[in-house]
Amino acid sequence: MKSQDVKEIKESVRKHYADLVKTDESCCSSPTCCPDPETDNPAEKNGYTEAQISSIPIDATEHSFGCGNPLAYADVQEGDVVVDLGSGAGIDVLLASQLVGESGRAIGIDMTPEMIEKARQNAEASGAENVDFRLGEIESMPVEGESVDWIISNCVICLSPDKHKVFEEAYRVLKPGGKLVVSDMVANNMPEWARTAVSVWVRCISGALPEDQYLDSIRQAGFENVRVLSKSAYAKMRRVEISSVKVEAVKPA
Numbered sequence: 635m636k637s638q639d640v641k642e643i644k645e646s647v648r649k650h651y652a653d654l655v656k657t658d659e660s661c662c663s664s665p666t667c668c669p670d671p672e673t674d675n676p677a678e679k680n681g682y683t684e685a686q687i688s689s690i691p692i693d694a695t696e697h698s699f700g701c702g703n704p705l706a707y708a709d710v711q712e713g714d715v716v717v718d719l720g721s722g723a724g725i726d727v728l729l730a731s732q733l734v735g736e737s738g739r740a741i742g743i744d745m746t747p748e749m750i751e752k753a754r755q756n757a758e759a760s761g762a763e764n765v766d767f768r769l770g771e772i773e774s775m776p777v778e779g780e781s782v783d784w785i786i787s788n789c790v791i792c793l794s795p796d797k798h799k800v801f802e803e804a805y806r807v808l809k810p811g812g813k814l815v816v817s818d819m820v821a822n823n824m825p826e827w828a829r830t831a832v833s834v835w836v837r838c839i840s841g842a843l844p845e846d847q848y849l850d851s852i853r854q855a856g857f858e859n860v861r862v863l864s865k866s867a868y869a870k871m872r873r874v875e876i877s878s879v880k881v882e883a884v885k886p887a
């Protein structure tokens with residue numbers, strides 16, 4: 635992809651999520667979230683339990699834009715370090731902070747300043763002290779190498795114009811034996827013209843790779859045991875199939 639296109643995509647993604655989080659409309663203008671604006675909290679639709687939803691500030695769950703609940707697939711332990719790629723308003727970081735406890739740390743990375751600000755407000759409201767929200771890009775993570783037990787992410791890597799770099803960075807920051815567990819969008823049979831439509835890219839669609847390419851990109855970064863843990867159809871338009879997948883991969887010990 636040309637560097638001008640990368641720049642345009644990143645700017646559009648940043649603006650889209652800054653605008654979304656600045657409104658009080660929660661996530662309903664994003665197709666990966668509640669399609670019915672009248673439905674309840676979007677986190678319910680994305681598989682979070684009532685106990686999880688009620689344990690963190692409502693502002694974090696109402697401004698959630700994910701396509702799943704990645705922590706439901708990760709056996710995070712007390713003392714672990716968790717990094718959430720594209721942490722948004724903080725839903726998964728705040729939930730991870732409860733699992734890792736005082737001896738662990740939950741770190742969110744997001745390139746949109748308005749999201750980082752919202753996440754920090756939510757962290758303060760929750761009283762969590764073992765969290766850290768860092769402004770930065772997931773293609774060059776502001777995180778020390780081999781310092782992390784878990785990488786999680788929720789509907790973000792599909793937005794990156796350089797997914798391979800994201801997986802290389804995830805590999806770099808994970809400790810040997812560390813795991814990547816992500817919820818993300820994949821799209822099979824997407825026509826070429828639709829792959830570059832920025833207005834659809836920002837909604838997690840155009841940038842979604844075919845499933846086999848997504849998994850290959852993770853393997854090429856060095857990960858092993860790359861597997862799909864679950865998959866649910868999101869939309870089907872003629873031959874185009876868009877799905878939400880939960881994927882796990884391990885950095886060899």
Ligand SMILES: C[S@@+](CC[C@H](N)C(=O)[O-])C[C@H]1O[C@@H](n2cnc3c(N)ncnc32)[C@H](O)[C@@H]1O
Nearest residue numbers: 651698699700720721722744745746771772788
């Ligand atoms: C669909 S929202 C998901 C937010 C959050 N994970 C959740 O579940 O609510 C995508 C988020 O990823 C961030 N993002 C997108 N591309 C990014 C990149 N290349 N580097 C860092 N953050 C990125 C956006 O700013 C936005 O906050």
